[in-house]
Amino acid sequence: MSAAVYVISTVTGYVLTSAFLLKYPSLLHRRKKEAFRSRHISHRGGAGENLENTMAAFRHAVQLGTDMLELDCHLTKDEQVVVLHDSNLKRSTGINAYISDVAYADLPPYLCKLGVTFKRECYCEGGDDKRIPLLRDVFESFPNTPVNIDIKVNNDILIKKVSELVVQYNREHLxxxxxxxxxxxxxxxxxxxxxxxxxxxxRVLLLLGLFYTGLLPFVPLKEQFLEIPMPSIISKLKDPEHQKRSQLYVQSDGRSFEWNFALDWNVIMGLFYWSLFFPFKPQVYVWVLNDEEDFKRAFDLGATGIMTDYPTKLKEFMEKNSYTK
Known part of the structure; x- marks a missing residue:
């Protein structure tokens, strides 16, 4: 057998095996049990409708019927797990100090008005609730609501304490x-x-490499959730006027698509497509979307969930357009 024939037969065998295992992944991997599925996710509790990461924001989102609360965690000087996005208190409270240098009892309240990070030139004004909450407050108040926790710093004590709280409140499945x-x-x-x-x-980049090289079926994955930004959102936040001026149109099967739509398609579907065949079908969350055209685009591209600063707007959109469970 010549070298060329050997190489061709080997490559062909590999491609066929990979394709077969992509279609029937349970032959190699045990199917994981899905604890919950989230379509409507409130970013920082809904940072466009209430002060971010406050109990008022979380209560409002849960009353609306959100599927999941997204929040951020830090550790105070006295090792209390607090719900806060920034490591420095300046943006949120006006006090230039690091959260790790302040005891929980000494934390200042939130400012009355905060900018919405993922919505240009928009601000949220808070009511009476300006307290930085503890993670245990969230767990106690919403025992049946799934929570998405962003561990903001590489701190072993923080990770350990968050885990202990999750176990204490029996929330490993939520x-x-x-x-x-x-x-x-x-x-x-x-x-x-x-x-x-x-x-x-x-790991997202590794995931893409494994998929496009055909190696994905042979590699066990511990993760169950993909959380990715929509590329067009980044450009919109940087310069929305430039985005409008630079829209290009390409023809495909007689249909016109905005250039940004094509970019979103390549990125989101490149990550989502493989999950159609994987045994545990990971959930794909797109963040942070605050406009109806972006809600529609993400769901149409196949996202399983949308993270938003405006939970009321997303709920109304989903009900109006039948993007419900």
Whole structure:
């Protein structure tokens, strides 16, 4: 047998085996049980309708019927797990101090008005609730609501204490945690593999490489959630006027698509397509979307859930357009 024939037969066999296992992944991998499925996700509790990461925001989102609360965690000087996005208190409270240097009892309240990170030139004004809450407050108040926890710093004590709280309140089946950092994800999984984790940025890139090289069926994956930004959202936040001027149209089967739609399609579907065949069908969350055209685009592209600062707007859109469970 010549070398060329050997190479061709080997490659053909590999491609066919990979394709077969993509279609029947349970032959190699045990199907994981899905604890919950979330379509409507309130980013920081709904940062466009109430002050972010406050109990008022979480209560409002839960009363609306959100499927999941997304929040961020830090550790105070006296090792209390608090719900807060920034490591420094300046943006949220006006006090230039790091959360890790302040005891919980000494934390200042939120400012009365905060900018909405993922909505240009928009601000949210708060009511009476300006207190930075503890994670245990959220768990006690919403025992049946899934919570998505972003571990904001690479801190072993923080990770351990969050895990202990999840176990204490019997929420391993209602929690997903992690960070874009692969180091933090690894520590979370090592600390408590019973709590589902989402893909870090490093693992997302690895996932794409495995899929397009045909290696994905042979590699076990511990993650159950994909959380990805929509590319067009990033450009919209940077310069919405430039985005409008630079829209290009391409023809495909007689239909016109905006360039940004094509970019979103390539990124989101490249990540989502493989999950159609994988045994545990990971959930794909797109963040952070705050306009109806973006809601529609994400759901039409196949996203299983949308993270938003405006839970009321997303709920009304889903009900009006039948994007319900």
């Amino acid at each position: 929690t997903v945690w992690g960070n874009s950092s692969n180091k933090i994800i690894k520590k979370c999984y090592k600390e408590n593999p019973q709590i589902p984790v989402f893909f870090s940025l490093h």
